[in-house]
Amino acid sequence: MATTHSVDPDALLAELLLTEEGKADPYPRYEAIREHAPAFRSGLGFVVVGRFDDCQSVLRDGRFGKGEPAAPWLQFGLTEEEWDDRYAFFRRRRSMLGLNPPDHTRLRGLVAKAFTPKTAERLRPDIVRLTEEIIDRFDGVVDVIPELALTLPIAVIGEMLGVPEADRAALQPLVRDTVATLELNLSLEQLDAAARAGEGITAVFEGLIAERRARPTDDLLSELVHVEEQGDRLNHDELIATIILLFAAGFETTTNLIGNGLLALLDHPDQLQLLRNDRSLVKGAVEEALRYDSPVQLDGRSAMEAVEVHGLALAPGDPIITMLGSANRDPRKFSDPDRFDITRTGQQPMSFGAGIHFCLGAPLARAEGQVVFEHLLDRFAVIEPAWGDDRPAYRSSLVLRGLEALPVRFA
Ligand code: HEM
Numbered sequence: 001m002a003t004t005h006s007v008d009p010d011a012l013l014a015e016l017l018l019t020e021e022g023k024a025d026p027y028p029r030y031e032a033i034r035e036h037a038p039a040f041r042s043g044l045g046f047v048v049v050g051r052f053d054d055c056q057s058v059l060r061d062g063r064f065g066k067g068e069p070a071a072p073w074l075q076f077g078l079t080e081e082e083w084d085d086r087y088a089f090f091r092r093r094r095s096m097l098g099l100n101p102p103d104h105t106r107l108r109g110l111v112a113k114a115f116t117p118k119t120a121e122r123l124r125p126d127i128v129r130l131t132e133e134i135i136d137r138f139d140g141v142v143d144v145i146p147e148l149a150l151t152l153p154i155a156v157i158g159e160m161l162g163v164p165e166a167d168r169a170a171l172q173p174l175v176r177d178t179v180a181t182l183e184l185n186l187s188l189e190q191l192d193a194a195a196r197a198g199e200g201i202t203a204v205f206e207g208l209i210a211e212r213r214a215r216p217t218d219d220l221l222s223e224l225v226h227v228e229e230q231g232d233r234l235n236h237d238e239l240i241a242t243i244i245l246l247f248a249a250g251f252e253t254t255t256n257l258i259g260n261g262l263l264a265l266l267d268h269p270d271q272l273q274l275l276r277n278d279r280s281l282v283k284g285a286v287e288e289a290l291r292y293d294s295p296v297q298l299d300g301r302s303a304m305e306a307v308e309v310h311g312l313a314l315a316p317g318d319p320i321i322t323m324l325g326s327a328n329r330d331p332r333k334f335s336d337p338d339r340f341d342i343t344r345t346g347q348q349p350m351s352f353g354a355g356i357h358f359c360l361g362a363p364l365a366r367a368e369g370q371v372v373f374e375h376l377l378d379r380f381a382v383i384e385p386a387w388g389d390d391r392p393a394y395r396s397s398l399v400l401r402g403l404e405a406l407p408v409r410f411a
Contacts, residue, residue: 009037013048016398017185023398026297027338030326039310044184046300046319047312050326052333052350054310058301058322059354065100066357067302070317076188087191089198090181093237095245097357100304104356107242110227110234112360114160114220120363123156127371130155135379135410141386144406145259148372153254156368157247162212162219167204174200175248182399184298184321198244205243220246246361253295254365256402258372261289263392263406265373266385268340275342276377285342286369290328291349292340297325298399299353324350325401382411 012029015022022029033040034050041047049055058064073083084091096107113119134148134155142148150172158168177197180190209225216222221243228239265272265285275281300321303314314320328349329337352359359365376383386409393404 007032007036009033009040009048010043013042013044017044020396023396024394026325026398026401027329030323030329033323034326034330039312041312046321047309047314048321048323049309050323050330051310052327052330052347055299055322055324055327055350056354058309058320059299059357061307061355063303063305063307064301064320065304066098066104067304067317067319076191087195089195089202093198093202093241093244095238095241097245097249101356106233107238108356108360110224111220111242111246114223115360115364117363120367123160123364124367124371126159127152127156127368128375130159131371131375135375138380138410140411141407141409144262144408145255145403146405149255149258149262149402149406150251152258152372153251153365153368156364157250160220161243161247162217162221163208163247167208171201171204171247172251173197176252178244179248179252179400180397183397184399201244201247202240205240205247209239209243249359250361250364252400252402254361254368256295256400257286257289257365257369259403259406260293260295260401261286261369261373262376262408263403264289264292264340266383266408271340271342272383275373279374279377281342282370282374283366284344285373286366287349288340288342288344289369290351291334291344292328293401294325294328294349294351295401296351296353296399297323297401299324324353376410380410382409384409 009032012022012033016026016029017023030050033048037048038051038054039047039049049058071080073080076083078086096104099107131148131152134151138147154168154172155165157163158165163171174197177190177193178201180186181194183190208221212222212225213229216226224234224239224242228234228236234242265275271285275285298321300319303316303318303320305316307314309320328334328351331337333347334344352362352365386407392406395402395404
């Protein structure tokens with residue numbers, strides 16, 4: 001795309017959010033916006049930034065926080081009462097992801113120790129076992145998205161929390177419906193489906209909570225139930241919200257790290273060969289996969305007070321979108337940013353966000369990505385595209401960027 005001074009950032013943003021072409025390849029549009037409109041107020045009602053430093057400083061700045069859109073019912077032609085009636089679920093069950101200090105600090109503090117880099121390292125043998133169980137079954141052409149990229153993260157967080165295997169499969173489509181609420185241009189149908197799915201997930205977890213109350217076991221669910229029982233640190237709605245967040249946050253995202261990363265490696269056979277020859281590059285390969293095709297493309301905050309970003313004045317309540325997928329291709333931070341290069345060192349990508357909401361599961365997600373790439377290469381001498389002329393398509397969401405399917409031949 002030509003990056004002339006006559007770019008219309010709002011038109012580019014609309015292409016990104018609303019057109020198949022824009023969703024399929026957002027990067028040239030990010031580039032045009034990033035270079036010519038580093039901060040702009042969109043007609044869609046929010047401010048947008050796409051340079052690495054601007055995104056990072058917004059996400060780290062306490063003058064920004066999590067806010068609810070003002071009067072969201074208006075956008076859907078509903079009254080406030082109708083809205084509260086239909087979507088009470090979302091308000092009642094706000095997780096740390098949607099909260100500000102001090103509630104955010106309290107809830108995150110309760111689970112943080114289960115997600116440190118040390119804990120992720122301790123879990124590595126379990127991740128290896130679960131990965132091998134899955135890839136043992138691989139033979140010939142496999143669609144990696146449902147067979148590995150979706151199932152592994154669910155198995156890992158499922159074991160940590162103590163969600164039985166039978167429940168994991170039932171929860172998967174429900175979680176997909178609820179995480180759709182992260183997207184920007186939601187329809188009422190999607191909101192209804194998300195609210196219904198949220199109630200369905202709650203019912204499953206209420207059952208598991210009751211079991212753990214009766215018979216505590218050695219898992220994160222039992223630990224959280226115990227904290228709730230002790231008194232004032234975690235109420236019941238927060239317990240449910242925390243469990244749903246932990247179960248859901250890990251898989252559409254890690255799924256996309258595995259899927260997008262494998263696609264990038266298959267698109268760049270020289271890089272795949274490099275990794276095959278030298279497994280010590282696996283950490284770098286995962287960082288580069290996270291950077292090159294970020295599983296989470298957009299993040300955001302609301303101004304909590306009057307504040308200026310890149311010369312643009314925001315009023316309290318103004319929403320702002322930080323384009324992580326764009327920040328990760330900012331040439332000010334990454335040389336030759338459109339090149340996929342697993343030997344890069346230096347700046348880490350912003351795929352896990354920044355500041356107080358920095359992804360709690362980052363060490364776990366990284367470990368899962370590393371184990372998958374390593375063990376696929378250990379096991380198979382041939383790993384090659386099996387999609388013929390039909391290039392794998394991305395799902396039609398932009399906040400979470402991931403593939404519908406990824407057929408790969410293993411031998
Ligand atoms: C490649 C995989 C992943 C990516 C790209 C990713 C990305 C992110 C991002 C960008 C945020 C920040 C959201 C914000 O600023 O509001 C976040 C938050 C979070 N992530 Fe992840 N995530 C991944 C995997 C996981 C896993 C495996 C878990 C845990 C099971 C997890 C748990 C969380 C939690 C609990 C938060 C909220 C933290 C808070 O609000 O303080 N994530 N993630």
